[in-house]
Amino acid sequence: MNSWTKRAATTVSGMALVAGGLLAGAPSAQAAGACASDALCIYDGSAFTGKKISSRSTNSCFSTSSYDFDWIASYKNNLPVKAIVWVPHDKYPWFREARTFPAGGFSSRIGVDGLGGEYYDQVCMGNAKPWG
Template identity: 35%
Template sequence: MNLRRKIAVLVSALALSVGGGVLAAPPAAADEPCASNKLCLYRSTLYRTMEFSTGSVSHCWWLPDYNLGPHPWSGIVSYRNNLSVKATLWWVYQDDWNATALATISPGSHSSDTQGGHFAFDYSKAICTGDAKPWNHIAL
């Protein structure tokens, strides 16, 4: 083979190997796993950008502490509840400690995209597992 053909074959082989490597690359945004005994809350769709995870079955947390509070933060965009108890989303009025339950996440439930105008996931201020109530667990 002459030199030009050798170079052409080499360039073709490199192009195929580089192109094949690009096609076989893993996805850039893979979901983040949630353990079997945890509640996991994510700031992005498809279980990406986990901001909160707990295995507690009777406690409450202030969502803004985890970048999941009401707008202008993004709220809870996807979730997995692998706990054996429900998780309740709460709106809490800070001035007088009145609280309103907005939604319940059942044991074993999940959503890869809560967006679409669901008020509870966009605007909740607290989340409690089991029968816990925010006024018993969160100090403002």
């Protein structure tokens, strides 16, 4: 093999490694779907697909039933505070914690069918509680 062939082979190999590195890095860069860097985003499809509800509040609650939304299948929490999904139950204070989404956390498939899909279910950020 002459020196030109060796250099060409080395260059092609190097380019393949760089391209492979870029491709391997791409899914993690896009893994959380389109969610603002200062928001909580919940999706009714796994892998950050389907309908999305987004909130930038760090101390309030919202009900998914106020939106055209099924139930929480995946989430990305870019807020500096945790978010908690609260569901009603028959004992005071009438709601219980069903799931916590930690600050900076995400899941492409939370695996809890129906979470956040009932009429009175609430998602609260920070220290907010569904009862006020």
